[in-house]
Amino acid sequence: MIDLLQNYWLYFLLGQYPEGPLGGLTLTILLSVSALLLASPVGLLLGLARVSQHRALRWPVTALIFVVRGSPLLMVIFWAYFFLPSVTGQQTDQFPTMLIALAIFNGAYLAEIVRAGIQALPRGQMESARALGLSYTTAMRRVILPQALRNSLPSLVNQLVTTIKETSLGYIIGLAEVSFIASQINIQVLTMPVQVYGVLALTYFVLCFGLSRIAYALERRLARRPISSGAPV
Amino acid sequence: MSELPIVEFRAVNKWYGRYHALVDVSETVQRGEVVVVCGPSGSGKSTFIRTINRLEPIDSGTILLDGRDIHRAVSDVDEFRSGIGFVFQQFNLFPHLNVLDNCMLAPMSVRKLGAAEAKDRVMTLLDRVGLAHKATAFPAELSGGQQQRVAIARALAMEPPLILFDEPTSALDPEMVGEVLTVIRDLAHRGMTLICVTHEMGFAREVADRILFMDHGAVLERATPSEFFRQPAHPRARQFLADIRSPFAPAMR
Secondary structure, eight states: OHHHHHHHHHHHHHBTTTTSOBOHHHHHHHHHHHHHHHHHHHHHHHHHHHTOSOHHHHHHHHHHHHHHHTSOHHHHHHIIIIIHHHHHSSOOOHHHHHHHHHHHHHHHHHHHHHHHHHHHSOHHHHHHHHHTTOOHHHHIIIIIHHHHHHHTHHHHHHHHHHHHHHGGGGGGGTOOBHHHHHHHHHHHHOSOHHHHHHHHHHHHHHHHHHHHHHHHHHHHHHHTSOOSOOOOO | OOSSOSEEEEEEEEEETTEEEEEEEEEEEOTTOEEEEEOSTTSSHHHHHHHHTTSSOOSEEEEEETTEETTSSOSOHHHHHTTEEEEOTTOOOOTTSOHHHHHHHHHHHTSOOOHHHHHHHHHHHHHHTTOGGGTTOOGGGSOHHHHHHHHHHHHHTTOOSEEEEESTTTTSOHHHHHHHHHHHHHHHHTTOEEEEEOSOHHHHHHHOSEEEEEETTEEEEEEOHHHHHHOOSSHHHHHHHHHHHSTTHHHHO
């Protein structure tokens, strides 16, 4: 076990880098962070479109979300990997392919969380904001979203943790992220699959658990300020 | 002072599906007037008052505000709304903002006031409604009566020439009704134009210049408080007054 760690830790962390392309845990973290950073605004914008009064915006976005939510992530990855090049005429690298697939897929799920958060607020919140003369956009930004996002924080974090785990599907298109590297190591060592995949499992656990804890701390801090609509009637 | 009425309804109709919520309402409110709208529940009072700042659309007729047709497809709906205060039955304070920020939001983001100026204005108003000491409290930390007084201060912070109240005391515990009505009465005495939907008949009698009685979406009677309470002309108004004076009578009939 010590041998295993000593021989392969650098490969596990970095892949073939610097001789070859960057991979391993570093790539997984890079992909996770980029996917989170990209999926969040996508989810927010799609969610806002879902509650828009303009049908021209609401209907196509609703259709997109239903299609994406109705297909497995693996399908979305295949589409991005095989279908996209046949449209654009050039092969997309694995990393951007995976990033786009994750952003669209998780964006669709985040959008539904955002929509539910907005629609769960009492109608009076939007009404009173508009009655004061705030524009729809300002009311959204200053009154509705701060409450809606805070209320849906647990679900949002859940989805973001899922995103980290889903980066492992990059394996299927040969992206050298940490799962791919782990299976390479396993093939080379042959005799220690339990240890290899044990370390891999622990790695994912630390990443996801870490994000959960950060989110939980954030939740606790926000909870110290009152939030429920606060009208004792 | 202009001769134009501040609010004018001309043959306004509104339907909710097949339900006729406002029936040919024509009405004017003059600047400085205090108008109380009363009537049984479901009579269209709330719909009436909510159409004045376009929270509810109308199906026919016109509503003029200072002579401007506000239900025409205009782009400056935010601009005219900022000139009409609206106080809701459920207060609708923003729970994530403290009292001060609740009141400063619109003056700063709509009127583009600086923070210092907005704060001065809001603190003066909070002082007037007796809540200056609650400036940093959050809505959930306030009683219903206090929340409603903050909501009034928030509406006043835009310095609207007209303020609308939609059953401002109906969601309050009985012991808190007085503190809110006192604030509204104070506004009336300062010469503000008020339109108030309420069931508080004592308040109506004391403060109103004019009472509108509505039922089934129509304004059935318009009278001064003394006329209305002494000698209501419409039979349904007579019935309404009898019912609220002896609340058990309808059940005994």
